[in-house]
Every structure is written in structure tokens, then in C-alpha cells.
Amino acid sequence: xxxxxxxxxxxxxxxxxxxxxxxxxxxxxxxxxxxxxxxxxxxxxxxxxxxxxxxxxxxxxxxxxxxxxxxxxxxxxxxxxxxxxxxxxxxxxxxxxxxxxxxxxxxxxxxxxxxxxxxxxxxxxxxxxxxxxxxxxxxxxxxxxxxxxxxxxxxxxxxxxxxxxxxxxxxxxxxxxxxxxxxxxxxxxxxxxxxxxxxxxxxxxxxxxxxxxxxxxxxxxxxxxxxxxxxxxxxxxxxxxxxxxxxxxxxxxxxxxxxxxxxxxxxxxxxxxxxxxxxxxxxxxxxxxxxxxxxxxxxxxxxxxxxxxxxxxxxxxxxxxxxxxxxxxxxxxxxxxxxxxxxxxxxxxxxxxxxxxxxxxxxxxxxxxxxxxxxxxxxxxxxxxxxxxxxxxxxxxxxxxxxxxxxxxxxxxxxxxxxxxxxxxxxxxxxxxxxxxxxxxxxxxxxxxxxxxxxxxxxx
Amino acid sequence: xxxxxxxxxxxxxxxxxxxxxxxxxxxxxxxxxxxxxxxxxxxxxxxxxxxxxxxxxxxxxxxxxxxxxxxxxxxxxxxxxxxxxxxxxxxxxxxxxxxxxxxxxxxxxxxxxxxxxxxxxxxxxxxxxxxxxxxxxxxxxxxxxxxxxxxxxxxxxxxxxxxxxxxxxxxxxxxxxxxxxxxxxxxxxxxxxxxxxxxxxxxxxxxxxxxxxxxxxxxxxxxxxxxxxxxxxxxxxxxxxxxxxxxxxxxxxxxxxxxxxxxxxxxxxxxxxxxxxxxxxxxxxxxxxxxxxxxxxxxxxxxxxxxxxxxxxxxxxxxxxxxxxxxxxxxxxxxxxxxxxxxxxxxxxxxxxxxxxxxxxxxxxxxxxxxxxxxxxxxxxxxxxxxxxxxxxxxxxxxxxxxxxxxxxxxxxxxxxxxxxxxxxxxxxxxxxxxxxxxxxxxxxxxxxxxxxxxxxxxx
Numbered sequence: 001x002x003x004x005x006x007x008x009x010x011x012x013x014x015x016x017x018x019x020x021x022x023x024x025x026x027x028x029x030x031x032x033x034x035x036x037x038x039x040x041x042x043x044x045x046x047x048x049x050x051x052x053x054x055x056x057x058x059x060x061x062x063x064x065x066x067x068x069x070x071x072x073x074x075x076x077x078x079x080x081x082x083x084x085x086x087x088x089x090x091x092x093x094x095x096x097x098x099x100x101x102x103x104x105x106x107x108x109x110x111x112x113x114x115x116x117x118x119x120x121x122x123x124x125x126x127x128x129x130x131x132x133x134x135x136x137x138x139x140x141x142x143x144x145x146x147x148x149x150x151x152x153x154x155x156x157x158x159x160x161x162x163x164x165x166x167x168x169x170x171x172x173x174x175x176x177x178x179x180x181x182x183x184x185x186x187x188x189x190x191x192x193x194x195x196x197x198x199x200x201x202x203x204x205x206x207x208x209x210x211x212x213x214x215x216x217x218x219x220x221x222x223x224x225x226x227x228x229x230x231x232x233x234x235x236x237x238x239x240x241x242x243x244x245x246x247x248x249x250x251x252x253x254x255x256x257x258x259x260x261x262x263x264x265x266x267x268x269x270x271x272x273x274x275x276x277x278x279x280x281x282x283x284x285x286x287x288x289x290x291x292x293x294x295x296x297x298x299x300x301x302x303x304x305x306x307x308x309x310x311x312x313x314x315x316x317x318x319x320x321x322x323x324x325x326x327x328x329x330x331x332x333x334x335x336x337x338x339x340x341x342x343x344x345x346x347x348x349x350x351x352x353x354x355x356x357x358x359x360x361x362x363x364x365x366x367x368x369x370x371x372x373x374x375x376x377x378x379x380x381x382x383x384x385x386x387x388x389x390x391x392x393x394x395x396x397x398x399x400x401x402x403x404x405x406x407x408x409x410x411x412x413x414x415x416x417x418x419x420x421x422x423x424x425x426x427x428x429x430x431x432x433x434x435x436x437x438x439x440x441x442x443x444x445x446x447x448x449x450x451x452x453x454x455x456x457x458x459x460x
Numbered sequence: 461x462x463x464x465x466x467x468x469x470x471x472x473x474x475x476x477x478x479x480x481x482x483x484x485x486x487x488x489x490x491x492x493x494x495x496x497x498x499x500x501x502x503x504x505x506x507x508x509x510x511x512x513x514x515x516x517x518x519x520x521x522x523x524x525x526x527x528x529x530x531x532x533x534x535x536x537x538x539x540x541x542x543x544x545x546x547x548x549x550x551x552x553x554x555x556x557x558x559x560x561x562x563x564x565x566x567x568x569x570x571x572x573x574x575x576x577x578x579x580x581x582x583x584x585x586x587x588x589x590x591x592x593x594x595x596x597x598x599x600x601x602x603x604x605x606x607x608x609x610x611x612x613x614x615x616x617x618x619x620x621x622x623x624x625x626x627x628x629x630x631x632x633x634x635x636x637x638x639x640x641x642x643x644x645x646x647x648x649x650x651x652x653x654x655x656x657x658x659x660x661x662x663x664x665x666x667x668x669x670x671x672x673x674x675x676x677x678x679x680x681x682x683x684x685x686x687x688x689x690x691x692x693x694x695x696x697x698x699x700x701x702x703x704x705x706x707x708x709x710x711x712x713x714x715x716x717x718x719x720x721x722x723x724x725x726x727x728x729x730x731x732x733x734x735x736x737x738x739x740x741x742x743x744x745x746x747x748x749x750x751x752x753x754x755x756x757x758x759x760x761x762x763x764x765x766x767x768x769x770x771x772x773x774x775x776x777x778x779x780x781x782x783x784x785x786x787x788x789x790x791x792x793x794x795x796x797x798x799x800x801x802x803x804x805x806x807x808x809x810x811x812x813x814x815x816x817x818x819x820x821x822x823x824x825x826x827x828x829x830x831x832x833x834x835x836x837x838x839x840x841x842x843x844x845x846x847x848x849x850x851x852x853x854x855x856x857x858x859x860x861x862x863x864x865x866x867x868x869x870x871x872x873x874x875x876x877x878x879x880x881x882x883x884x885x886x887x888x889x890x891x892x893x894x895x896x897x898x899x900x901x902x903x904x905x906x907x908x909x910x911x912x913x914x915x916x917x918x919x920x
Contacts, residue, residue, distance in 0.1 A: 107700050107809040108838075130704070150649040161647050163656075164624055179895045184872030185805040186837040187621050189610040189660055189880040191889050191918055192900045196623075196656035200649055217706040240567050244590070246677040246743070248708070283706070284754075287747050294744075345645040349567040377646040378568075412644030420649040429651050435639045439907070440652045446906035447899070458651055 008046035008089065011067035015049060015091065018059050022050040022097075033074055033084065033092035037139075039338045039388050040082030040423055045072060045092035052097050054170060054178050054209045061207060061452075062176035064091055070455050073203035075145025076118060080341050081422025083149065083202055087456040093207060095144055101125060102210065109215045110167060110184060115144025115208045131215040134159035137418065138327070144208045149420040150200030157243075157376025158250040158282065161418070163199050165214045171198050171206035174448035184212060197443070202420055203454040205447050219250070219282035223292045224316035225309035227299045228274040232256065233352040234302040235275045239375045240348055241298045247291050251280035253323050254373035254380070256359065259330060262370055263322040266329030271322060272305065277375070278323040285311065330370045330383050337368075337385040342401045342424075344408035345379040345417025354411070355380055358404045365396040379417035406431070421458045429458070468506035468549065471527035475509060475551065478519050482510040482557075493534055493544065493552035497599075499798045499848050500542030500883055505532060505552035512557050514630060514638050514669045521667060521912075522636035524551055530915050533663035535605025536578060540801050541882025543609065543662055547916040553667060555604055561585060562670065569675045570627060570644060575604025575668045591675040594619035597878065598787070604668045609880040610660030617703075617836025618710040618742065621878070623659050625674045631658050631666035634908035644672060657903070662880055663914040665907050679710070679742035683752045684776040685769035687759045688734040692716065693812040694762040695735045699835045700808055701758045707751050711740035713783050714833035714840070716815065719790060722830055723782040726789030731782060732765065737835070738783040745771065790830045790843050797828075797845040802861045804868035805839040805877025814871070818842055818864045825856040839877035866891070881918045889918070 002025040004012035015023050024030075025047045034042035046069075051057045064071045070090030077084060086092060095116035103112040106129045113122060120140045123132050137146060137153035143162075145151070147169065152161035159165070168182020181194040198206050229235035232254070239252050254277055255263065261273045277299070281291040288311060296307030310316055317324075331339050346354050355371055362369040362382070373380035382404060384397040405415045405428045415421075415428035430437050441459055444451075462485040464472035475483050484490075485507045494502035506529075511517045524531045530550030537544060546552060555576035563572040566589045573582060580600045583592050597606060597613035603622075605611070607629065612621035619625070628642020641654040658666050689695035692714070699712050714737055715723065721733045737759070741751040748771060756767030770776055777784075791799050806814050815831055822829040822842070833840035842864060844857040865875045865888045875881075875888035890897050901919055904911075 105807065105809060106704070108807040109703065110807070150647075150653075152647055152649075156647060160624070163653070164620070173899070177895055177898075179899060181893075181896055183874055183892070184807045185839075185868075185874040185877060186808075187610075187612055187616060187805055187839065187877050188874035189612075189876045189878050190874045190885070190892055191881060191897065192661055192665070192903060193610075193623070193656050193659065194893075194896055194899055196653050197903075199653065201652055205652070217704050219706060243569065244566070244677050246679060283747075284750060286750055287743075290744060290746055345647055347565065347568040347570070347644045348646075349565060379645075379647065408645075414643055414645040414648035414650045416649045417645060417647050418649050421651060425650070432643070432650055433641075433654075435637055436641055436654055437651065438637075439633070439639060439654055442906050443652060443657075443903065446902050 005046055005089065008069060011063055011069040012047055014063045015047065015060060018063065019049055024048045033094065034086065036077050036079040036082060036084045038080045038082050038424065039340045039386065040085060043085035043087045045086035046089045048092045048094050050094050050097045054172065057093065057172045057207055057209050058176045058178050060093060061172050061174065065174060065176065065450060065452055068450060068452065071207065071452055072454050073148065073207045075116060075142030076140065078139035078141045079145065079149060079422060080419050081424035083420060083422040083457060085423060087423065095142065098209060106131060108184065110213060111215060112210060112212050113143055114210055115142060117143050119143060119146065126215065130218050132218050133165065133213055134216050135162045135165055143211055147199050147208055147211055148201065148203050150418065152418040154251045154253055154374060156374060157252060158248055159216060163196060166195060166199060166211055167214055168195055168212040169198060169208050170210035171208045173206050174450065174453050182212060202422065202457050204444060204458050205453065221283060221285040221288045221311055222316065223281045223288035223309055223311045224319045225279040225292050225295065225307055226276065226319045227304040227307045228272050228276040230303045232275045232355050235277050236348065236352040236375060238299045238302040238304060242295050243376060245294065247294055249279060249295065249376060250282040252376045253278040254375045255323065255326055256355065256371040259326055259370040259372055262329040262333045263326060266332045267321065267325055269322060278320055326372055334368055334385040338388055340384040340386050340397060341381055342384065342404065343379060343381045343417050343419050344404055344413055344415060345377060346408050346411055346413030348378040350411045351375065351378050354407055357407055358382055361400045361403050365400050367397055367400060377417065423456055426460055465506055465549065468529060471523055471529040472507060474523045475507065475520060478523065479509055484508045493554065494546065496537050496539040496542060496544045498540045498542050498884065499800045499846065500545060503545040503547045505546035506549045508552045508554050510554050510557045514632065517553065517632045517667055517669050518636045518638050520553060521632050521634065525634060525636065525910060525912050528910060528912065531667065531912055532914050533608065533667045535576060535602030536600065538599035538601045539605065539609060539882060540879050541884035543880060543882040543917060545883060547883065555602065558669060564589065566591060568644065570673060571675060572670060572672050573603055574670055575602060577603050579603060579606065586675060590678050592678050593625060593673055594676050595622045595625055603671055607659050607668055607671055608661065608663050610878065612878040614711045614713055614834060616834060617712060618708055619676060623656060626655060626659060626671055627674055628655055628672040629658060629668055630670035631668045633666050634910065634913050642672060662882065662917050664904060664918050665913065681743060681745040681748045681771055682776065683741045683748035683769055683771045684779045685739040685752050685755065685767055686736065686779045687764040687767045688732050688736040690763045692735045692815050695737050696808065696812040696835060698759045698762040698764060702755050703836060705754065707754055709739060709755065709836060710742040712836045713738040714835045715783065715786055716819065716831040719786055719830040719832055722789040722793045723786060726792045727781065727785055729782060738780055786832060794828055794845040798848055800844040800846050800857060801841055802844065802864065803839060803841045803877050803879050804864055804873055804875060805837060806868050806871055806873030808838040810871045811835065811838045814867055815840055817867055821860045821863050825860050827857055827860060837877065883916055886920055
């Protein structure tokens, strides 16, 4: 019998008889479930459960509710706002053993997966059917985690966020009920959209255990392009015109000056240290050629350097090399530092001003914080390279981040485009949604009256 | 002072001092707000309010709440499941005087409108900016009504339903609070998705007063095509292959044999009375040509008759003539009858079987019910031409509709793809979502504890 803490003992004993060896209190499991990838301080759970079925998840939640023990759903641990920290102890509910495709229907372009399935493993299996789930947040997140945080990423401008690609889900509510929402129909007007209510609720309204996903056919052809610009403003203007022209760009990523310097240093490349856009186009061979050419013409009108584009896989990989390695390159700018990644999303017409104002703040605060943007969505990330032990530096980074968020809210944007609230942006959520947060509290209270599901996250 | 009924008198007096002449009890207003376009029996409100601002709507709701008077939001009255019937009397809240564009940002491809704005008026104003809201349910519905029912229509296969095209909204809750949800960002991970919770809630959780909409650039070129098939199965198979090929078809509409006969009779045309597909493609001139040609090849492999396609506006209109007039043509099949329109949505691989089974039921029940389908979504409509006075016929139609819904649910589909629940499909909602309906009730109770918002709709 593990040595449970006093508050967890009764729940722990019941969980042990339900799960046996799949309830762990090993140091390794406790430590690896105490935090996500953020700089937020770790907070260890009392134990980690590894359920294998919806019914087991329901049983676990019922036990935890009976003993008022927090339940913190855990996917791949790749969140960045402290989503999985066990701030009040309790049980980390790790879904990684529920990682199978349950059903795949190529004719319907849909599949059903368990929540613990990882994105890359899913796409590996889908490839042989000529299909993919295009939502690409970068990290090899679990599908359940992506759904819980409302993940998106580089392809959102064309294919939407995870929210638009989930047709339905199975979740376990705070009282242990298993509820199936949505279905396999492409659309439905049948009642309240419970699927969308659970998506993005960060494990605070229910534990997602299965997802019905919309899939896309793999594009017949792909072309990639790279182009540097005299300044951020011109790079964003070119994307605005590309979108207004109806060119269905699949990816359009911006790396700012500092990011390009980081990439040059890291990968021994010699890109111009200027704002640089990375484009990708999907379609037929003729269409991706046309899209690249039209986009190149627009970029040239905005002072874009020679618009290099290609359809060949190897050359495409080489062109996008800098983008693919950006995160590692950025972290290598200051070895030993933490990469505190914050994101906001604004109307695209205000994107350039938002980025340059943040760059100015970062410079004035003597910080290093390269910026990457999913330009088509108006979404950008500042990666503050900080030493969490350096209080003064953390204060300066906190202030720069706060100003970035405040500017976003002032122009109708959001305090987070794709990372979620977690424990890091709760104040920003209130600043953004005011009375809406009261409504969120009413919903939380109605669905989880005892507050056992991922406490301290999203809401105060 | 109008002659208010006893239960409405106190609320009526307060409303009168708030609204003056914009509170009506005229016979015309009462009658025209007693029903939507469905066969469900009319149910007149006690009065009709015509507010002009969010604050007035809030004031109205507060008064109605104080006196426990039902509030029934009313847009254009084009719903088809009894959504606006005042089943318990009360106030019809007509938003038609809140019909302006409040903000339009062409660079950001977005705009903000009041809920009473009609779809066609909006697109007329957007056209000069090269923009449109592509969601096209057929009827000239109000944007607020479209949002409240989760409307979609012919373009959903390419552009999504209204749900994917609303970035945020303003609504008045049952306690009179004005809440702003979402924002102008293209995506957000900030808290629970209140926008999506209100969308499709049919006025039972809040009164939508404003909407922030995503817009699309008008396509540079459009091509249309028509093609008849030996049977429903082959027509659907061709669409499955078109979608699997990644052809971004903008519209693909099916008219069944009976619908084509109706069109021939109505418009004195001589189409083959066979299942017929109407396609539309959007893109560059080169792209729409390529899309039409590729689709034509696929259709030919499935026995499609000569695939006529064109890019010229006049010829396109002529090609789509039959589809444009389908509803009138169908109603003319049996003059004086009611067109009871029911819809379901199923996985596309099961669409052909669902349609043919319904056709069989209709024939066996000696009914006339032509079928139209938004094939790309797996969504189809049966238009039962009935005499509501003929009890036996209504029973037979009710049974055929019930069987259509049951079959859809048995294969993971939904009891309504785009019409909503209203008062007509509440039993079907329970059959479909079971425990999910209990969750919906919890949400309704939490947000509208006195049940004043559109009572008897969606939930029992």
C-alpha cells in the first residue's frame, strides 16, 4: 500500500482497488505529472491514474467526487499555461493508455479516437488512407489535450482550429456520468452545442475520453515559398492582400528579425536577418503553382525579396528548414533559460502594430523575446527567454506580457489565441470577458458544483 | 391603453411606458408573430415589441422576468419547427428594427451587425467591398435568426455553417444582463466558448442582439454544372469521390426524381426525371475550370449524363434554374397543401440508403414528399406536401418523418442538420442525445431559472 497523504488516503484506497498497478505514486510519475512545459512552478499530484476505458474514467471521477479529491486530466503534458499542475494535490488522470483509433471511415472523412492518442501517431495511421487531421500546434500533443485547450497552429488559416474539426466527443462529467455529444453528422442543429462547450474548457467541465474527428484528404500537391520583407508591416500587408484575393493559403508563418538571427546562429544559415514569411499552398499541381505565383506577385508589391517557391519535397523541406527549427534555435539564443511562450490574437489589420509595439517593449525591458506569428489568423507568440530565479527579470517579462495582452484586448483581440488560460491568464480572462466570466462561473457551478475538475484553472 | 389579458397586464403597462408605440397589440402584428413558416399551429403572443437597442432589449427582458412573462425572440419568421410560436402567450420580441451594419473592416474580412439584419440586405451592402457572408439557407432570414437556429444551407460544404462564421455576439440573458462573447480575433482559447453555446440555442438561453461575422472575399470566378445520374447511389458516390479528391466544391445539391418532375411541370422544362446534381465551384478562372473538369470526369465514371458546365453568369443561372425554383415547383405539385419540411443529416456514406429508404416509406404511405439534399454535408430535406386538416394523412406523414429520423440516429446522424428542434423535434432530441439532454436542462436552469426565454422550445 503506497503511503498516501492524509487527505488522499480514502480515495487512494478505493482507486487502488479499481486500478491496481495502474494507480502510481512512483517518484517518476508524480514528478512528470507535476507540470506542463511552462515556467509555472510544478505542483505534484498525490497519485497518477492510467485508466483504460470510459468506464474506468467514470469510476475514478466518482471516487474522487465522493472524497472531494481534485481530478486533473493529463494528455501529453505539452500545455504552456500550467494546465496540468495539481495546485491542490489530488489525482492526475493520465489518458495516455487510451490511445487507439476506434473507428475510421474514409468515405465519410471521419474517425473516432481515444483522447490519449497523439497527433503524430494518428496522422501516421491516417496517411495510408490518404487522409490527415490538419490541425498542427507544433507539439506532439494528445488529441484530447488539443481539444481541451482549443489548440490550433500553423494550418488554421485554411483548415480551422481543433474546434472546427471535432464533430462530437465522449466525456465524463463531475458526477461520473458518461455523456456523448455531437455525432458523426457533418453538422447538426439538435439542441445546445455541448461539444463546443467542452472543447477549450481545459478539463474543468468534464474529462474528454473520445473524439469524433473530421478528416481531410491529403493534398495532391504542396508548394512552399519563403520571402523576406523590409519590415513587419509589409509582410502582414502582403498576407492581408493574399487573403482578400481568395488565395486559399494553407500556412503563412512569420519569423521576426530576432528569430531569423536565432535560426542563422543555430543552424549555421545565412538568411537575411529580416522579417521573413514562410508560405505553404495545398491543391492540385496547377493550383499550387498558381497560388504561389499570385502570392509572389503580391509579396513583390510589398517589397518582398525574391519569392523562392517549389513543389519538390526535398527543396520544400530546405526552404522551411528555418521555420521547422525555430523553437530550438530560439531557445539556444540563451542556453539554460526557460522559454516562456505567450500568445495573443488580434484582427490582422492591427497585427503589425501589435508585434512592433511588443518588440519595442521587449527591447526597452532588456529582454530577449523572439516573435513568431501565424499571420493569417492574426495570432503571434512571444517567447520570453527568462531565468525564473531572476526576480527582476521575471517582473520585466511579466510586465511586457501584460502590455502585449492589454494592447490585444484594446483592439478587440484575445489574451490567448491558442494556448488557453490555465493558471497563467486568469486575470487577463476577466479583463477580456467581464460579465462573460460570471456566466462561465455559473456554468462551472452547474456542471461541477464541488469544483473537483481541474481546480484553479480558467476560473479563479 | 391596449386591452391586455389579465396575466400580461402589469408587464404590458411597464413595456408600454418603455416602448410607447413600439409595443403593438394590433391584430396584424399579433397574427404575423403567432407562427413561423411551419405547419405547427399558430400561437399568438400577447403583444409584440420592436426594440431599437441592446439596452431596450435588456429593459424588456427585465420587465418580463419581473412579471414571469415569456419572451420569444423573433427575427424574420422563416423558421420551420415552430420556433417563434408563443405557446404560453407573452411577448414576441421582434428584432427587425435592429437591422444595421455597425462596423465593417474589409482588411480583417469581418463585420458587426445587429441581429435583425437580413441576409440578402447584408450581402447587398458587402458586395461593393468585394465581400460576402456565404452562409445561404435559402430563405432571406435574419442573421440573428440564422445564428439562433444554427442555420447552414447550400454552401456549407465549402464555407461552414453560421456557427463557423460567427466570431462573437452580444446577447441579453434572462436576468437582463448584456453579455459580449468572443471578439474580433479569428480564434481564441480564452475561457468557455459562450458564443457557441448561444448559437443554436433557439432563443432559450439568451436574446442575440448583435453578431461579429467572419466574411469571405467574393470568388474571382464561379463555374456551375448540372448532371443527372442513373440513381441516387451513383450521384452520392460521385460526390464522395469529389470530396476525397480534395476538390473544394462550393455547392453540390441533389434533386430527386420527384423534385425534377416538379420542376419540369412548374417551369415547363424537360429535364430527365432522374436524380440530378447541381454543382458550383469557386476560385480563379483556371481553378474553377479545373474543378469542373475533374468533377465531370468523376461523375462520368458513375454514369452521370453529359456534365454541362459553364463560367458565364447567364448560362450558369440557366443551368441552376431548376434548383433555384425547386421549392416553389415542389409546392405547386399539390396546390393548397402545406409544405412540411423536415431534415436530417447523416454520414455521407449512408446518405443514398437513407434517401431511398425514405422515398420507399413515402411511397408506401401514399404521400408526396420530394427530396432535396445538400449532399456534401450528408444533409437532406423531405418536403411532405400535406393537408393539416386530414388527420389520417398527417399521421402517415408523422410516421414517415419519424422513421426518417430514427434511421438517421441509428447510423450516427442527427435528427436535424439545419432546421433546429423548435417544438417539432423535442422527442427526437431526447432519442438522439439522452443524457446530453439532461445536461442541456442543467444549463437552461442555470441561465434561465424562471424559464422565461422561449419556453417549450428545444427542451420539454
